[in-house]
Amino acid sequence: MGERKGSNKYYPPDFDPKKIPRIRKPKNHQTKVRNMLPDSIRCNTCGNYISQGTKFNCRKEEVIGETYLGLKISRFYFKCTKCCAELIMKTDPQNSGYVVESGATRTYDQHEEEEQAEESGDALSSLEKRTLVSKREIEVMAALDEMKSMKARRMSVSIDSLLEGLSRRNKDDEEEAKEEDAVLIKSIRFGKQRRIDEEETDDKKRRMEEIDEKKKPKAKRLACGKSPSQISSVRIKTSKKEKTTSMGLASLCHNYGTDEED
Structure with a gap:
């Protein structure tokens, strides 16, 4: 349906945008805004209670000369639902809330109740909070001193x-x-190293055996190249042969004498 509406505008050939006067709005220019109440309030003129979250058509403007850390503060104007008295509220960025300037009072204020509780009887809680704050301040100061000392060392x-x-x-x-x-x-210790160690031990054993063999006394050999054991065996054999020959000759001589007598 949008394409059926004539949204195009005609600009004549002699149109000059510089001739259009600029509208300069004042700094405290008010704009219409629909807003909701952040807290429950009570009207001072009629005593009507307005609960939190009720919607209003209010006028908004920026507060001149008031800022918090560069944040602008705005003011809202709205009317009571019963007597139509004008009520004014203002933003409070420092406490992340709103402040009622005129025409009404807040029924519940968290900051005021905390202050009253500290003053009335919660001495221990107030002391704990103060000690925590003092500890934080001491830690911050110690950290700053350390940073200063580190910078001085680095500079030196x-x-x-x-x-x-x-x-x-x-x-x-x-x-x-x-x-x-x-x-x-x-x-x-790797596998190859173990093999090398085993080979070295085997070589050592062989060398020790060779040394022991060299230290043992050797058997004496004669000029003919035979050992005394071999010579003794030969002598025993020759003596046995000589005994047999002598016994044979004796028997022959005995037999020979007997034959001659016959």
């Missing part, structure tokens, strides 16, 4: 000394790392 230290200290630290770290690596390598 030169860049060359810092670079030298960093280089020394890096060298020390590298040396420590090398020592740790060497200790680790010595502690680790």
Whole structure:
């Protein structure tokens, strides 16, 4: 349905936008706004209670000469629902709330009740709050002193000394790392190293056996190249042969004498 409405405007050829006068609004220019009550209030003229959250058509303006940390403060004008008396409220960014300026009073004020409770009988709670605040202040002051001391130290230290200290630290770290690596390598035993150790032990055993054999006394050999044991066995054999031959000759001689007598 929007395309059926004639929204285009005709500008004649002799139109000059510079000739249009500019409307300069005052600083305290009021605008119509629909707002809701942030707190329950009571009208001072008729005593009517207006609950929190009721909607009003109010007039809004900026307060001249009042700001809080660069935030602008605005004022609202609205009327009572019963007697139509004008009521005025203002924003309070410091306490994140609203303040009733004139025409009414707030039925419940959290800040006022807290102050009254502290003054009346909650001495312990007030003391706890004060101690917490003092502790925070002390911590903040200590942190500021530390920051100042650190800045002073940094200002006194030169860049060359810092670079030298960093280089020394890096060298020390590298040396420590090398020592740790060497200790680790010595502690680790691989399979090949075990084989090498076994071979070395075998070689040592062989050498010891060879040394023991060399230390043992050798058997004496004669000029002919035979050992005394072999010679003794030969002598025993020759003596046995000689005994057999002598016994045979004796029997022959005995037999020979008997034949001649016959």
